[in-house]
Amino acid sequence: MDPALMEGYAYLTYPFTSIDSKTIVITPAPPEDEQKLREFTGLPPTSNMQAWITIGGFDFSDEKARDRGP
Numbered sequence: 001m002d003p004a005l006m007e008g009y010a011y012l013t014y015p016f017t018s019i020d021s022k023t024i025v026i027t028p029a030p031p032e033d034e035q036k037l038r039e040f041t042g043l044p045p046t047s048n049m050q051a052w053i054t055i056g057g058f059d060f061s062d063e064k065a066r067d068r069g070p
Contacts, residue, residue, distance in 0.1 A: 006049055014040045015054045026055060 006012065014037060018029040028037040043051055 006043070006046065009049055011050050011052060012040075012043070013052045013054055017053050017055050019055060026053065 016029045016033070017026050017037065019025070020027050028034050037053075040051065041053070
C-alpha cells in the first residue's frame with residue numbers, strides 16, 4: 001500500500017481477521033491474506049492516522065464455524 005494514499009484519513013481499518021482458537025493469535029480470514037495483513041500492520045505511523053484491525057464477524061456467532069473449536 002502506498003503511504004501517500006493514506007493522507008487525509010484519520011483511520012484505516014483492516015477487516016476480516018479472526019482469533020485462532022488453539023493459539024489465541026490474530027490471523028487473517030481467509031488465511032491466504034497473511035501477506036496483506038503484514039503489509040497493513042507494517043504501514044509507517046503518522047501523527048494524524050490510526051490503523052485498526054477488525055476482529056470477528058459472522059463466524060463468531062456460527063456454532064459450526066471452524067474457529068469455534070470442537
